[in-house]
Amino acid sequence: MTGPQASLLPGDRLHLHHGPIDLIVGVDGPTRMASYAAATERFAQILPELVEELPALRRARVERTSFVGPVAKRMSRAVRPYQGVFVTPMAAVAGSVADEIIAVIVGSHRPPKAFVNNGGDIAFHLNGRSTFSAMGPSGKMTINTNDPMRGIATSGWRGRSHSRGIADAVTVLAPTAAAADVAATLIANAVDLPDHPAIRRTPASDLSPDSDLGERYVTTDVGALSPNDVARALCRGHKFAKHLLNDGLIFDAILSLQGTVMTATAPIEKTLQGIKANA
Amino acid sequence: MNRPEKIRCDACPVMCYIADGKAGACDRYANQGGKIIRCDPLTILDRRIAKGDEVRPFLAADWDGQTASGDDVVVSAIGAGTTYPDYKPAPFIVSREIEGIDCVTVVTEAIFSYCGVKVKIDTDRHLGKEASPVRADGEIIGHIMTSEYGSQMMSLGGVDHLTGGSKAEGRKTCDALLRLCNKEPVELIVDGGSNVVVQAGQPPIVDGTPEDRMRVGCGSATIGMFASQWQGLVDEVVVVDDHITGVVSEHQAGKVIDWPDTGIRILGRRSTPGRYFKVAEPGQGWGGTDIEDPLQILGPWRPEKGAKPGLRLLMVSTTGEHSAYFVLNENLEPEKQPMPPELQPSVDLITENCEPALCTVLFMGGAGGSLRSGVTKNPIQLTQSVTVGQTSVTIGGAPVYRWPGGGITVMVDVSEVPDGAFGYVPTPALVAPLEFTVSRKSYENLGGHKGQVRALDDVLQAGGEYGSDARVIGAAE
Numbered sequence: 131m132t133g134p135q136a137s138l139l140p141g142d143r144l145h146l147h148h149g150p151i152d153l154i155v156g157v158d159g160p161t162r163m164a165s166y167a168a169a170t171e172r173f174a175q176i177l178p179e180l181v182e183e184l185p186a187l188r189r190a191r192v193e194r195t196s197f198v199g200p201v202a203k204r205m206s207r208a209v210r211p212y213q214g215v216f217v218t219p220m221a222a223v224a225g226s227v228a229d230e231i232i233a234v235i236v237g238s239h240r241p242p243k244a245f246v247n248n249g250g251d252i253a254f255h256l257n258g259r260s261t262f263s264a265m266g267p268s269g270k271m272t273i274n275t276n277d278p279m280r281g282i283a284t285s286g287w288r289g290r291s292h293s294r295g296i297a298d299a300v301t302v303l304a305p306t307a308a309a310a311d312v313a314a315t316l317i318a319n320a321v322d323l324p325d326h327p328a329i330r331r332t333p334a335s336d337l338s339p340d341s342d343l344g345e346r347y348v349t350t351d352v353g354a355l356s357p358n359d360v361a362r363a364l365c366r367g368h369k370f371a372k373h374l375l376n377d378g379l380i381f382d383a384i385l386s387l388q389g390t391v392m393t394a395t396a397p398i399e400k401t402l403q404g405i406k407a408n409a
Numbered sequence: 410m411n412r413p414e415k416i417r418c419d420a421c422p423v424m425c426y427i428a429d430g431k432a433g434a435c436d437r438y439a440n441q442g443g444k445i446i447r448c449d450p451l452t453i454l455d456r457r458i459a460k461g462d463e464v465r466p467f468l469a470a471d472w473d474g475q476t477a478s479g480d481d482v483v484v485s486a487i488g489a490g491t492t493y494p495d496y497k498p499a500p501f502i503v504s505r506e507i508e509g510i511d512c513v514t515v516v517t518e519a520i521f522s523y524c525g526v527k528v529k530i531d532t533d534r535h536l537g538k539e540a541s542p543v544r545a546d547g548e549i550i551g552h553i554m555t556s557e558y559g560s561q562m563m564s565l566g567g568v569d570h571l572t573g574g575s576k577a578e579g580r581k582t583c584d585a586l587l588r589l590c591n592k593e594p595v596e597l598i599v600d601g602g603s604n605v606v607v608q609a610g611q612p613p614i615v616d617g618t619p620e621d622r623m624r625v626g627c628g629s630a631t632i633g634m635f636a637s638q639w640q641g642l643v644d645e646v647v648v649v650d651d652h653i654t655g656v657v658s659e660h661q662a663g664k665v666i667d668w669p670d671t672g673i674r675i676l677g678r679r680s681t682p683g684r685y686f687k688v689a690e691p692g693q694g695w696g697g698t699d700i701e702d703p704l705q706i707l708g709p710w711r712p713e714k715g716a717k718p719g720l721r722l723l724m725v726s727t728t729g730e731h732s733a734y735f736v737l738n739e740n741l742e743p744e745k746q747p748m749p750p751e752l753q754p755s756v757d758l759i760t761e762n763c764e765p766a767l768c769t770v771l772f773m774g775g776a777g778g779s780l781r782s783g784v785t786k787n788p789i790q791l792t793q794s795v796t797v798g799q800t801s802v803t804i805g806g807a808p809v810y811r812w813p814g815g816g817i818t819v820m821v822d823v824s825e826v827p828d829g830a831f832g833y834v835p836t837p838a839l840v841a842p843l844e845f846t847v848s849r850k851s852y853e854n855l856g857g858h859k860g861q862v863r864a865l866d867d868v869l870q871a872g873g874e875y876g877s878d879a880r881v882i883g884a885a886e
Contacts (some may be wrong), residue, residue, distance in 0.1 A: 149421025150434040181422045338434065339415045341425035352837060354576060388836075 134177070136170045136335035141407070146173045151227060154247040161239035168238040169231050169246075176201060176227055180311075187219045188342035190338075201230045208308035211379055213317060218342040223281050224291075225311025228253035228363070232280075236288055251283040251314075253307035278404025279381050281307030285314035285384075292334050292341060296363055296387065297321035303382040305404060313371075313380045321367030323383055328353030364392045378403060418445050430860075488539040522838040524774035525566025527820070528590050529557070530613045531623045531766035532603060533651065533697050536561045537602020543574040544598045546885055548581035553599060555660065559623045563597070563607075565589070583837035589770050590823045590839065610824045620766035624727035625759055628655035628696065629684045631727055634762075636662040638755050643723045643734075645671040649688065651697035659683035672707035672716030672741075698724035703733060710741040717741075723752055727757040729760035769822065772804070772831070774841060776817040790854075791845065792817055798845040803832040 134148035144155040157165040179199035180187070186195050187202055189251070194208065196296045197203050197219075204226035205219035228246040232253040235244045243260035254262045256275040263272040264282055273279060278376045284301045287293040293315070300318040304310035323329060330351040334343035337350075355363070364385050371383040375396040381404060385392045396404075415428045418438050425433035450762050455502040474872050540555075541564055542549045551565030570582040585595050590599065595606035606614035613620050626633055628650030636657050656853040657663040658671045660683025664820040677688035688706040692699025700706065703724040710716035716738050725732040735743035735751065748756070795817050796799040802817065807825035822829075832840040861870050 177422050177539055181424075184423070336428065337431055354572075354579070403740050 132181065134170075134174045135300065136166075136173070137391060138166075141403050144169065144291060146170065146231075147176045148173065151177060152249055153228070153231060155231065155235075156245050157239075157241045157248075158243040159234060161241050163240045165241055165244065168234050169310070172234040173231060176230065180223070187223070188340070190216055190218050190335065192219060201226050202304075204229055204306075204308050206407045208306070208312045211377065212312065212316065216346070217312065217316060218282065220342040221315040222308040222312040224248045224251040224252065225281055225307035228307040229281065248307070249310045250289070250402060253281050255280065267406040273303070278407065279303040279310075280305060281310040283307060283314040284308035285311075285318040285393075287318070287352065291315070292337065292343060294319040294343070294346060294348055295322040295367065296329055296349055296352045297367060297385055299384075299386050301384045302380050304380040304405070309379060313374050313383070317367050317371045317374070317383055317385065320370035321363050321387060323355070323359055323363045326355075328355060352388075357390075360387050363387055365388060368392050368394055376396050390408040410828065414440075414443055416440050416443060416445065420752070432640060434484035444629040445660070457816070463573045482723045507639070508587045519563050521774035521776075521841055522571060522836060523818075524571075524772065524839050524841075525551070525564065525569050525821075526586055527554075527771045527773055528563040528565060528589070528607055529769045529771075530561045530563065530607060531559055532561060532620050533559065533613055533624060533762075534561075534620075536605055537599030537617065541602055542600045544600065545595060548578045550582040550597075554843070555601070555832045565597075579837045583833050583839065586839055587831055587833050589827055590772050590826075590841075591710045592770075592823060603649070603830065606771070607768045608769060611768060613767045613768050620726045620729070622760070623766045624696070624761035625762040626727070627653040628727055629653040629660065630655050631655060631725075631759060632660045632683065633662040635755060635758065636660070636668070637666055638758070638861070639752075640666055640668065642749070642751050642755070645668075645673055646688045646723045646725070647673070647675070647698060647703070648725055648727060649703055649731070650684075650694040651689070651691050653680065654685045654706070656683045656685070668717040671722075671870050672714035673722075674711060676706050677709050678821075701734065703731070704735075704743060707743070710737060712741065723755075725756055725759060727759070729758075731757050732756045739789055767865070769824070771820045772823050772826075772839075772841065773818070774839070776802075776843065794847065795845070796850065799851050800845050803844045803846065805842045806844070 136147075137145050139145050141153070142162065144157075146153040146155065146169065153291050155166065155169055160200055161328060180201055183199055183202045186192065186197070189195075192206050195206065196204050201223075201382075202219065204351065205222045208222035208226060209217050209219050221225065225229075225248070226275040228251055231246045232244060234244075236255045240257065242257045243262065244255045245262060252264065254260055254273070255304070256273065258275060261272050269270045271282075281304050282301065283304070284299050285291065285293060286297045287295065287298040294317045297318040300314045300321065302310040302314040302317065304313055311388050329349060331347035332350045333345040334341040335345050335350045337348065340399055364387050369382075369386050371380070371385070371394045372379045375383070375394055378400040380397065381396045381401060385394075415426045418427050418433045418440070420424045423434055424440045425438075427438070427445070429440050429442065429696070432439040531726045537543075537553045539553055541553045543551045543553060543565060550570050551563055551567070554562035554564050556562070566582055566586045566594065571579050577578060585597075588595050589609065591605065594606050594611070596604065596606050598604050603616050605616075626634065628648035630653075631648040631650075632646065632655035636646075639657060644658075648655040654675065656673060656676060658668050658673065661681075663683065675685045675688065677685035680686055689700045690697035691697060694700040695703055710720075716737065718737055718741065720737040722735040723732070724735070724744055734746050736746050738744050740805045791800065792815070795802055795811060802811060803850055804819070804821040805826035807821050808820045809819035812820065826842075830842050834840055
């Protein structure tokens with residue numbers, strides 16, 4: 131069995147790898163190497179901790195389960211607001227790991243800027259005049275210290291995790307990477323055309339026997355869709371995203387399907403609330 | 410339905426159950442036929458491919474531990490994953506040393522909507538009229554181009570067939586292109602012409618008959634090439650060919666070496682001295698004609714022009730597959746005799762000079778704007794850099810020809826690209842592994858995604874930052 135690995139990439143970024151987890155960590159400022167050391171030390175424990183509680187983390191409706199590991203706690207907290215839809219804490223695993231590492235970095239050294247990219251699900255920290263920028267389907271996004279979001283995540287059927295929907299990519303900006311992760315997953319699931327003949331689906335358990343989705347069907351291929359179908363599918367996702375925006379769970383969502391992009395932004399009062407919460 | 414066997418992977422603490430043919434949560438380990446294999450989505454090509462050895466996927470188990478820097482290693486984009494639409498940097502930007510320069514290889518799997526194949530089919534048979542539609546599975550996927558020397562050309566695919574027509578046309582086109590690029594056979598039917606099975610690197614099968622050899626030249630050209638080697642060994646040579654049958658005593662090549670007249674008479678339409686059209690109908694006999702007995706193309710011999718008893722005649726086809734030796738009797742009628750040993754080498758020489766008839770498939774595609782943005786922040790600079798030769802482009806490690814002019818439109822011989830390298834997306838469009846190699850300094854000047862550059866060893870050890878969107882799994886031992 132291979133243990134956790136840490137290596138320094140060109141550009142003085144840190145690559146942490148263990149099993150299915152790959153993190154790219156960037157820290158600005160004089161405490162960079164000290165921050166990396168703290169991140170590496172914490173990282174070594176992450177996967178063993180998760181594995182301890184994996185069976186419970188793969189179950190839906192975990193309100194009554196009390197988790198021990200800090201990452202598992204982040205995961206269950208992230209899915210708690212979603213009543214009435216099928217979701218397990220695993221939907222937030224990538225974002226929660228990113229949040230945990232960023233918390234360790236900020237807790238130990240408070241650098242001006244840091245980010246943890248977990249396969250596209252990104253947690254970041256900003257201080258002072260720092261900004262964080264990322265490319266999304268609708269162009270470059272730049273986030274300032276005063277903005278309320280500290281997490282970005284992307285989900286889609288072409289991505290690494292299975293999706294029950296047909297979105298090529300749904301990118302979400304939220305207060306944390308865990309919140310963004312679960313929201314992106316669920317919005318991408320909602321971008322869908324049930325029973326459309328051009329969409330192929332397979333039970334998740336046929337693809338990954340221990341998938342938390344069990345025998346639920348996941349998308350394996352999406353044929354060419356008419357502009358009308360594209361719009362219908364995106365509108366379903368958009369409608370779901372609107373609920374999350376109105377509830378203050380996320381701040382922005384960018385939905386893309388076969389070249390068409392639709393965006394949704396939180397009402398201004400929710401954004402202001404988020405800014406206050408951050409301050 | 411029979412569920413595939415699943416096994417437990419012990420490569421990391423997650424201990425995934427993995428079904429046969431699937432990868433675990435990490436996308437690094439997979440179950441192949443009940444065995445856990447390493448399947449890093451990155452194929453390493455080295456000089457072995459040049460020697461014709463199998464391509465070696467990077468497996469932890471058989472990695473020999475040698476440092477992979479150096480110009481003997483090509484990092485291929487096969488299985489690198491794709492970030493379509495390309496708003497993220499390409500999946501792998503690898504730093505390695507080439508001749509002392511810190512080089513950067515940008516490795517991505519590019520999606521080509523603007524793509525097709527040009528097919529060269531070595532055959533003397535007429536496959537169809539120029540511009541005739543070519544069909545696969547009933548749908549028009551391309552057309553007949555020009556005839557070249559000993560070959561017929563086809564253009565298949567292109568964006569109009571892929572996305573400009575009906576859905577069925579697009580799907581069949583994509584399917585045929587994918588199979589051709591992956592060196593699989595495809596049956597093509599030319600409207601008003603032949604049925605051809607085309608497979609890269611294999612002889613074409615025309616209307617059910619596999620082609621064997623390309624003729625060395627037409628009958629007339631064969632005379633030109635070998636006249637001097639026959640002189641003194643035989644009195645007359647006829648090279649039988651469906652296109653132009655040649656006669657050495659009348660041919661210019663014989664005249665210049667003072668070959669004497671023989672009084673031979675060919676039943677066919679004379680073009681110029683010693684060159685005859687239409688001695689027979691096309692067929693499976695001598696030299697692509699329907700001739701089984703070559704004497705049927707000869708008329709009565711003329712004594713006034715030099716025919717005499719004992720005159721020695723060699724008849725041979727343009728590929729050397731057919732040959733016979735005759736001697737004129739008292740009545741000036743050719744009688745078949747055993748081939749004299751001194752003549753056999755000249756017949757063998759014709760055969761040796763005939764190349765095997767093959768189908769060759771060139772993939773042709775253009776790298777679009779979004780792809781280039783995955784490579785640098787200022788895409789036009791990449792185009793310009795490729796144009797001036799500062800950045801080299803390869804597909805699956807194979808060299809490409811870049812069509813001059815604007816844009817990045819390239820052609821590659823699919824037989825040089827590792828097996829199974831091409832894929833597709835339902836758009837429909839082909840996915841091909843595409844690599845840009847540039848010195849690190851130039852890459853930074855190009856506005857490259859400098860922060861994404863990783864050392865070659867690191868990519869080999871750790872794989873890609875974005876996992877494997879394409880889930881392409883390398884072949885295993």
